[in-house]
Each structure stands twice: as structure tokens, then as C-alpha cells.
Amino acid sequence: MAQTSQRLLDPHIVSKLARLDLRARLVVDGFLTGLHKSPYHGFSVEFAEHRQYMPGDPLRHLDWKVLAKSDRKYLKQYEEETNLRATLLIDTSASMSYSSHGLSKLDYARQLAASLAYLMLRQKDAVGMFAFSSGRGELIPPRSTPSHLRQLLVLLEHLQAIGGTDFASSLHALAERVKQRGLIIILSDLLDDPERIAGAIHHFRHRKHEVLVFHVLDPQEVAFQFEREATYIDLESGERITTRPQELRGDYRSRVLAWMERIREFCVEKQADYVSVTTDLPYDRALLEYLSKRARLL
């Protein structure tokens, strides 16, 4: 069972499903099933109704008063109390289209966003979405209705990685538009000046938003495991550089790791949560990070 749930979190397996809503359900259900076995004990909820006890149900949710009164075993069902407003910010710049193993960064971000949205709506949280590229973007304000998921998924389905990233401008603009404070979840490769990124995060923090950054990268971007000499073309600027990867690999890695560390430090400095994920990692890590963040917020 645990193995099956783990497989359901594998980006490559999930990506084989055609419908995004199914994929999101698959990921979240798989994640929750795995969570059930884990020491993580979930989140606080409001009581909703009773349900008859079935063998195998946890005894901690047994309603002892009912048992004492009626000698019948009922479980207490809870409904989550929600006042969380989350906005998913998805980078759709051209660099997000890169894929070294079949799953692009945008695909990964799209799937992760769908899963998060599904999970949040299951928890009765309000979810909004903003896909941005080169300063433009379409904002879907946060709502918690179950039908809202469909709207979000339609937007996600139609996302395309085009154009450059003007990360800072896009976020600054959004920070001005989102008045009600909430959770800002950024899914991006953050290919911009780290200080400008820090400025944008600071803007959100200034507006009392909580910020969770998912730094989505392709494994090749970090490892640079190319063998042959080749001409490398920048997906956003079109700049071409011919080089021997084996000659530069060491220095390249050092530089990338330093750049990631710098972004992480900026995030810490701005009290934002930073999660680095590569597109070959299962989604559970990202989901866990979200739940952890939510638990801290509520």
C-alpha cells in the first residue's frame, strides 16, 4: 500500500494521466494515504457529524460520550475550519519549458499547483492562482468553493511557457492587487536577479503575506551532466554559447549551488519558506512543505 501511494506521487507516473483533475486527485490521495502511515498527525478541524465505527478506524476519534450513553460506537467526523487564502503564483516564462527527461519544469509546476489546489479545496481553504510571464499575468482570486477547482484547472491546462521572466515586476504588480493577506505560493525557476526576487518577496511580506517559494529546477540545470561539446541556447534570450560541458561542469555546479544558496538566504532573511525541488522528485515533499507551512499559520 505504501509502495503504491509512493508510486502515485512519482511525477513521471502521474504525468501519464491525461486529465489534470485526476492527476491532482491521484497525487493528493496518494499523499494522504502515505500520510496516514506517517507520524505526521494532520491538522485541526471543526466537528461535522458522526459516523458508525468500523473495525480498523482509529480509536482516538471514537465519541466516548455517545458510547457511554448509548453503548454504540460512533466516530466523530470533523470539518476543517478555514480562513486560509492561498494564491498560487506560477512562472510561465520560456525557461520553464525546459525538460531533460520528458517532464518540463512547467509541467511539474502545473501538476504541483493542481495538487496543492485540490488539497487546499479539500481542506476548505480558498485558493487563487496567478500565472505570470514578462510582467503579464492572469489572476484568479482565491475562493473555496468546490467548483472553483475546475476554473483553476482550466487555467493550468492552458498555461504555456513563453517569453522572458520579469519576475520582480510581476510579483510587485501582484502584491499591489492582492489586498487580503494570505499565503503566497510561488512556483518558479527564479531565473532572475536574486536581489530583485528578494525585493518582490519583501513586498509580499510587507503586505503581511506569508510566502512559500517552490524553486523548481530540472536536474540537468543543477548537475550539468552533458558530455559532448555543444552550443547552448538560452531559452529566453536566445543567447548562444559553445563550450565543453566536461570542462566547466565543476565550476558550473559551484555557481548554481551558490546562486540557490543565495536565494535561500534571501528567503530566510525575508522570512519566506524556500523549497528547492527538481522535476524528478516526488510531489510529496512539496505537499508536506505546504502542510507544514499551513500548520504553522493556523
Next chain:
Amino acid sequence: MSSLSFLNPGFLWALPAAAIPILIHFLSKRRLPEVRFPTVMFLRALEPREIRRLKLRELLLLILRTLAILLLVCAFARPSVEPKGAITRAAAAVAVVVDDSESMGAMDEQGRPRIDGARARALAIVDAARPGDEVAITTTTGPDASLSNHVVDRLRLERTVRQIAVTWYPGRMEAALERGRRFLGRTALRSREIYVVGDFQATNVTRGAREKLAQISRSGVRVHLLPLVSSRVPNHAIEDLDPELRPGPQGKGLELRARLVNHAGSPSERLAIRARRGDVLIGGGDVALRADEARWASLPIEWRAGAATGNGRDPGAKAAVVVESDVDALAADDRWYAVLGAPRRLRVLRIAESRAGAPASRFTALALDPLQDGSSGYAVENGTPASLLGINLARCDVLLLEDIASLSGDAEARLRGFLREGGGLVVALGPHADPDYYGHKLFPGVIDLALEGTERAAEGQPFEARARIPGHPILEGLSLDVGSPLTQSKLTGLLRGRVTSAKALAVVSTTGGLPLVVAGPQVAVFLSSLSDDWGDLPYSGAFVPLVRGLVDYAARATSPGAGDRALVGRPPSARLDNAPAGAVVVRGPESYRAQAQVVSEGSGFRAVADAPAPAPGFYVFDAGTRETATVAVNPDPIESDLQPISIDSLRSGAAEAPRTLLTLGSLKTHLRDTRQGRELWLLFLMGSAMFLAAELALGSARTLSP
């Protein structure tokens, strides 16, 4: 000025292969794959710093690969460089003299037969020959035919060299050098060389050979000496066998006398000597020899053991006997063939004259044949100078002139005729001998000895005779060490003599250096008196052995036709008592068959084969179906002394000192340097490998770097 050339220039066509790395480099540049990547900002930051280093490394790799291929191709083309001043471009005439004498069958200092080393050197010389060169090969025992000048045919020359094998013959270095000299003298080529390969045995390198080498060098030929050994190799040999059986100690049993020689500077271990008659062992014994000692050793034998029939006490019955010893450095001289039971009897004509009514002294006659019955092995006939004209000298083996003043012209002419026919001559001078006659008339053409008058010893200070060559055959009967006195007797007079060429040898001389016994081919001269005119020599113990030694030496030095003792390389001959009925055929080892010519000799006949004996062994003379005689043929003992000369001694008289090449490696280096130029293919190959290794190292460092 050194210049580079290629011995296999055909491979240079592969030089364009060196362009392959360059082509690959540029082709790979043109077909670079394109990779779309999220951002190149990190590469951009790195590129300027790395680009110069990368380009430099790339250039270095390209150069290394190109050089590696270039050098590899050149290595296959066999590059060679000529040393400054070498005459290597012009074709050369090369004469190769290979010693194939019996001693070349001995082991060299590496434990291989010397002839193997000689062949290897000759092959190296042939291999170094180039088109246009003229190369001729001759051996020291080869025929005297002229060497033909022909442009090098390497295959034929190699076949010739491979066919060179050790012979049973003594080397004739002088003749071989002369053949080489004539060959080089006929060539039109300016560059001429002679290579002499052999063990340079002292007995082969005669004075004539030395002079020939100097003559060759003076004619502008570069002389190269290739000695195979540098020091003496200990060797013992059986040199002779007394065909007469003698009574053993106290008259019991029989003894066989074998002459053994130890050619070594140290005493020999005990040699086990065996005598066989057919396949049956008939006797033998152990013999120890001192350093450089040559002596007759008596071996007890059981005659009856080997006799198929007949009386065991009858030594007169002829029998083919082989005496052999343990094999040592030279196996060829560790066996001796002899036909026993045919005692040698030398016929000596002693010419003396009575003076002042007193009969001539008879000391020498008594020394040779004390019982006057020939049982001692010597049959002595006495005569006078006048009787020389009437006696049939063909019946004599040795003529002994004893204190004769001079000979008449006719007598001298007969004596010279006797010598030409192979007779031996012993001249004992004395107070009556005329120094002018002997020094100026008789000796010229007979022996190279000049006489300068009579020398008398001072009162109370007689001449003391000392052996100069202890192992000389004349002194065989005397047990002498180097420099030991010949006799204790007092010699009061002698004729002052002087040896004028190397053909004559002073065997015994006085303490003051005056020669007393001089030996030459067929001739022995005693420069004092063999009677008691000048001292008491006839009464000393040395007298009999000395007189017999003089006679034996003169007899032994006679031509082989004079006796039944034959050497390999000469036609076997046998003395027949009766005229054979029909043609005489000779058969011997190695399928030898030859016709024999029969001539009258004294009271009997002599059959001489018409072909030389090719190998040691017994040769049987058949007249019709009957065996009439058997003779033993042995190798010449002259080859047994494995003493090389000092190569430095060959430098005298040469226009340019002969070059000595001690090892095969040094010869090959020399040939490479002078004939082909110094070959550099190995250097080029190593260079190529080095560049390749550097390329790999540089490449590995590149890929391993973090």
C-alpha cells in the same frame, strides 16, 4: 653535416595521415549539436575565464596527436641519420673472412660454439649490405679460388654464410686474407672494407697473416677485426700415439704411449684416457698434466682383450686403435686414431768422416740404435760425404750430417734434392764445420740461419744450454720446465749463429742468448758438437733424448708421403710391402671413396689416394677384394692451443689501426652507423608513444578535473 634519410621511404606516403586529427577537429567543430537550455548566464560567467585555457589545451592536444601520427609514420619509414664524415652514401666493396678452422668448434665465452657467433656476425654484415655493394665471403680453410666480384645478392650471401661449418682443418688466415685482398683490389668501388671474424688463434695468425693485414690496411682498405674470444680457454688434447707397444713396468704387460698436452695456465684435473680396439675397451688410465705441459703418457693395456684372434703377446699384429679422453672445450682433439703393431722405424743415414786416421765418433749412432738391430726404432746407416753420391737417398728418412767441414757441389745438390722429396735433415756442427760454407752456401734455402764464426767458452765458464721452448718436439724426451738447463754437461765451444726469419726457431740457447738448437721445416741444426770435441755432452743423460729428438723432429717435419701418419685435408697414403694386384681403392669415414696411385718407394711401394681425407678415422686400402693396408687420419693438433693473440699486436705496420668490434651488438651499431646511418626508428616510435601518452594524460586530466 648529418643528414636524415629513410630506408623505407614508401611509408612516407602515409604522412598525410597526420592531417587526420586536424580534419576531425574541424569537422567536429562544424557539426556541434545545439542544446536549448533554460539559461546560459552561468556558462557566460565561466566562459571568458575558461575559453583561453580550453583553446590552449585543445591546440596542445591537436599538436600532440598530429606529432604522434607523424612520428609513427616516420618510424615505419626507418629514418636514419649519417654521422658526420662517414662515407656511407657510396656503394662499398666488403670482404668477409670467416674462420671455420677446427678451433671454431670450441665454445665461446657465452658457452656457444664459436662458429655460431661467427655466422651471426657475417649475417649482420650481409644484412647491412645495400644495393650496389659488392660483398664476398671466404673462409680460412676454403679453397684458394679467387672470390668473384658481384653486386650484392643478399639471399645467396646469406645462404653461403649459413652453410659455413667447422672443418677439421687448421686455419690458413694468410691465404684467406690474400683472397680478400685480391677481391678488394679488383673492385672499382672506392669504399672498401674487410671484416675478419674468428677466434684469432695464435697458431693461425702467423707472421705472414699479420703482414697481409698490414698490407691490406696500407692499400686504403678499412680493416675490422671481430674476435670471438678475448682470453685463452683451457683445453687438453691428444696429439699423437706411439704405434709401437712397449713392455710395461718390470717387463710385465704392455703399454701404449699417448702424447697429451695441457693447453692451460693451470694444472689439469686427472684426465681419464681410454683405448678402444673397435668397440672393446683395451686399456687406459688417469693422467694429470702440469700447466702448459706436453708429454708422453704410458697407458697400460690388455692387448688380448681386443684381439679377435692371434697371439696376445704379438704386438706386431696390426690393429686399429682409438684413444680418447673426456671431452672438454674442443672435442675434436680429444680422440686420436692409430694403427698399432706397425712400429715406426726411421732410417737414418749418418754422414761423418774420420780424421787424422781416427775413426769418426759413433756417439750418435749408438744413441739411435745401441743394439745395431733396429729394435730401437732407428735403422742407422753410416756414410761419408763422398758416399752421398752413391747411396739411394730414397731409402732414407733422415740425413744426419755430423761435423762435416763442407759438401761438394754434387753432394749438396743431392742433399737439396732429398729435402725437396720430403727428407729430413739434421746438421750437427762441430769444430771442423766451416761456418762460411754452412752460413753462406748450404743453409740459404734450407734453413734461415746465419753463422758468424766459432765461439769458445772461457776457461772454467762453459756454455749453459737452456730450453727456450720446453714443449718443442725436439725436447719431447726431456722433462724440462721453462728456462731449465738442458744438461749439466760442459759445452766449451759452439758456432755463433743468428736466426734470420721466423721460419727458423731457436729451441735451445745458451744463457748468453746464443742459439744452440735451431729448428726449421724439415731441418734441425745443433750448433755445437754431438761428439766429445767440445765438452762432455755425449756422456750426459740428455744426449740420447736430444739426438733422438733432433732426428724425430726432422722426420716428422717431412712430407706426409714419407710415412703412414696422415692428417685431415691431405690424401691418405699407405706403404705397401708388395705390389698390389690391380687397382687400389681407398674407403674411409663419411662415405669416403677414392682411387689410389701406387708408386715405388725404396724397397716397397706407396699408395696415395687421389682425394684428401675429409674427416678423422681409419682409411682402408683395398687391392681387389683384399685389404692391403689401413691408415689412421687425425686432425692437425695445431688447432688445439685455444690461445688467442692480443688484438693490439695487429696494429703494427697498418696505415690505420684496425678497428676491433668485440660484440655482435657493437658490430651492428658500427654497421648501422657506417653503412646505413644511425637508425632512428626506435627513437621515433618512442617519441610517438610519448606524445600519445601526453595526449592521453592531458585528456584524462581534463575529464577528471572537478
